[in-house]
Amino acid sequence: MNNKEFIAELSRQTNQPIGAATKLVGDTLRILEEHFQQDDVVCISSFGNFEVKKKMERVSVNPTTGKRYLIPPKLVLAFKQSNVLKEMFNAE
Amino acid sequence: MGKISLSNIAEELAVRNGLTREAADSFMHAFVETIEKGLLEDGMVKVKGLGTFKLQEVSDRGSVDVNTGERITIKGYRKVTFTPDSAMKELVNRPFAHFEPTELNDGYPTEEELVTSDDIAADGEDGEVAEEKVEADSETSADAIAEEFVEAVAEEAAELVEETQETVVEGIVEAVEETTETEENEALVAIEEIAETAEVAPVVEVEMKEDVPGQEEVLARETAPKQEHRKRRGCGCWITSLVLLAFASILAFTFGWFTLSDSEESRYEDTGEEHSDIVVKPNLEEELGAMWGDEPKVKPQLPAEKKEAPAISAIPSDTVVQAAQQTAGEMQDASLPVVAENAKSQMEEPKKPVVETCFSSVTLTESLKAKPIKDITPADTTDYVMDGTRVVHTLKSGETIIQLANKYYGDKRLWPYIVKYNRMRDFNNVAIGQRIEIPVLKVK
Numbered sequence: 001m002n003n004k005e006f007i008a009e010l011s012r013q014t015n016q017p018i019g020a021a022t023k024l025v026g027d028t029l030r031i032l033e034e035h036f037q038q039d040d041v042v043c044i045s046s047f048g049n050f051e052v053k054k055k056m057e058r059v060s061v062n063p064t065t066g067k068r069y070l071i072p073p074k075l076v077l078a079f080k081q082s083n084v085l086k087e088m089f090n091a092e
Numbered sequence: 093m094g095k096i097s098l099s100n101i102a103e104e105l106a107v108r109n110g111l112t113r114e115a116a117d118s119f120m121h122a123f124v125e126t127i128e129k130g131l132l133e134d135g136m137v138k139v140k141g142l143g144t145f146k147l148q149e150v151s152d153r154g155s156v157d158v159n160t161g162e163r164i165t166i167k168g169y170r171k172v173t174f175t176p177d178s179a180m181k182e183l184v185n186r187p188f189a190h191f192e193p194t195e196l197n198d199g200y201p202t203e204e205e206l207v208t209s210d211d212i213a214a215d216g217e218d219g220e221v222a223e224e225k226v227e228a229d230s231e232t233s234a235d236a237i238a239e240e241f242v243e244a245v246a247e248e249a250a251e252l253v254e255e256t257q258e259t260v261v262e263g264i265v266e267a268v269e270e271t272t273e274t275e276e277n278e279a280l281v282a283i284e285e286i287a288e289t290a291e292v293a294p295v296v297e298v299e300m301k302e303d304v305p306g307q308e309e310v311l312a313r314e315t316a317p318k319q320e321h322r323k324r325r326g327c328g329c330w331i332t333s334l335v336l337l338a339f340a341s342i343l344a345f346t347f348g349w350f351t352l353s354d355s356e357e358s359r360y361e362d363t364g365e366e367h368s369d370i371v372v373k374p375n376l377e378e379e380l381g382a383m384w385g386d387e388p389k390v391k392p393q394l395p396a397e398k399k400e401a402p403a404i405s406a407i408p409s410d411t412v413v414q415a416a417q418q419t420a421g422e423m424q425d426a427s428l429p430v431v432a433e434n435a436k437s438q439m440e441e442p443k444k445p446v447v448e449t450c451f452s453s454v455t456l457t458e459s460l461k462a463k464p465i466k467d468i469t470p471a472d473t474t475d476y477v478m479d480g481t482r483v484v485h486t487l488k489s490g491e492t493i494i495q496l497a498n499k500y501y502g503d504k505r506l507w508p509y510i511v512k513y514n515r516m517r518d519f520n521n522v523a524i525g526q527r528i529e530i531p532v533l534k535v536k
Contacts, residue, residue, distance in 0.1 A: 003139060010122055025139070031104045036184050045097065067195055
């Protein structure tokens with residue numbers, strides 16, 4: 001399911017035109033982004049948690065040249081599914 | 093930094109879009125349910141601006157029951173993975189976006205950093221170098237070069253002069269050995285001894301000129317320092333420096349004599365002994381220069397003038413003439429010999445290039461040319477490769493790496509090679525007694 005299909009499905013479920021649904025999705029993402037930038041953990045019960053995690057800097061070696069590089073620290077967005085979601089997909 | 097639930101987001105969405113709270117809430121639930129539905133239907137959902145949710149199979153894996161120790165199998169399952177798309181990745185990482193991977197070096201500064209810092213460090217160096225250099229003659233490399241020169245001098249002397257001059261050369265050889273023995277002596281003592289070796293020069297010159305008829309002018313001026321010299325054999329360095337000045341005055345006089353009157357010069361050359369005397373002199377001085385670690389200081393300035401006498405046209409540099417004039421000026425200030433000598437030694441320090449040009453005009457320079465470092469320019473300092481250890485130097489009190497470079501290579505700008513070769517982490521902080529390996533430098 002790509003983005004287009006996702007919005008079409010969403011508009012069908014909420015009985016809204018696709019344009020309105022697209023706008024709402026965009027606004028929702030803006031809100032999510034703002035929270036991610038403030039290091040908030042977004043907990044969607046029955047789905048999972050979105051969390052910004054900090055990866056520390058590290059030294060890595062290029063195996064072909066043998067040169068050592070310092071990889072800087074970075075922030076990544078991580079998702080961990082909830083148990084509800086896990087059971088939903090694993091229920092026989 | 094807090095926990096945000098779906099209802100919080102719905103609340104904000106309602107405020108932003110003017111929706112009712114219920115409508116926003118139901119939209120957010122629909123949003124999540126749609127993702128779940130999509131995952132159920134075809135295993136992946138792509139939401140632009142957020143990322144991709146995927147359903148992934150985790151296969152069965154074997155494990156051991158912690159309590160019973162039995163081997164059990166953890167059943168495979170499906171899990172939802174999430175990969176943020178690039179827009180979201182960049183947005184989240186914005187606080188650290190300015191970092192970039194950097195290549196690591198081995199802990200010591202790179203070549204470029206050293207070269208730039210060299211200029212600053214070198215400035216404070218010059219004042220003390222004059223005295224520090226005196227110790228340079230104690231090292232094996234300098235000794236080897238000195239011996240080469242002694243041999244060369246001996247050969248030339250045999251060709252050119254009578255037995256009297258050979259004895260002079262022998263005297264020089266002894267003096268050289270004496271000087272090289274003063275390894276650990278203080279700078280002043282070394283200066284004194286070298287000055288003594290230099291004393292041989294004026295004496296010989298004077299004695300030989302005494303034999304030459306028709307040289308009254310020369311005699312009149314030169315016997316004075318000679319007699320002076322004989323009286324104060326036992327006196328200290330004070331008088332020694334006086335002799336140095338007298339010697340310098342003779343040189344200046346000889347130089348002026350050559351340049352000003354051609355007729356007299358021809359007369360000078362007619363007398364064989366006088367001529368050979370002048371030939372030997374440059375050799376002697378050069379040998380002294382070599383002894384001084386290839387970095388001619390007080391003495392080697394004199395050969396510059398001396399050599400100019402036999403080969404004036406060969407030396408294009410005006411500065412040499414200036415140097416001669418300066419020395420002549422000092423001759424008049426001989427009432428303050430010690431001060432004058434100190435001033436002279438400091439003054440002569442920056443004149444290295446002049447001495448080098450003179451050296452290149454002399455026949456004995458082959459062994460010097462074997463050392464390409466002589467002709468170095470600032471841009472050349474990165475043009476060498478290190479090839480093995482030349483000598484191991486044990487640091488003494490007051491020595492720096494820059495001084496070692498000056499001592500062994502004749503150019504203090506080459507000190508980064510020593511630092512690099514010894515893998516020194518802090519070249520500003522070295523210990524007395526530390527062993528420094530001096531690399532052999534070869535032109536790339």
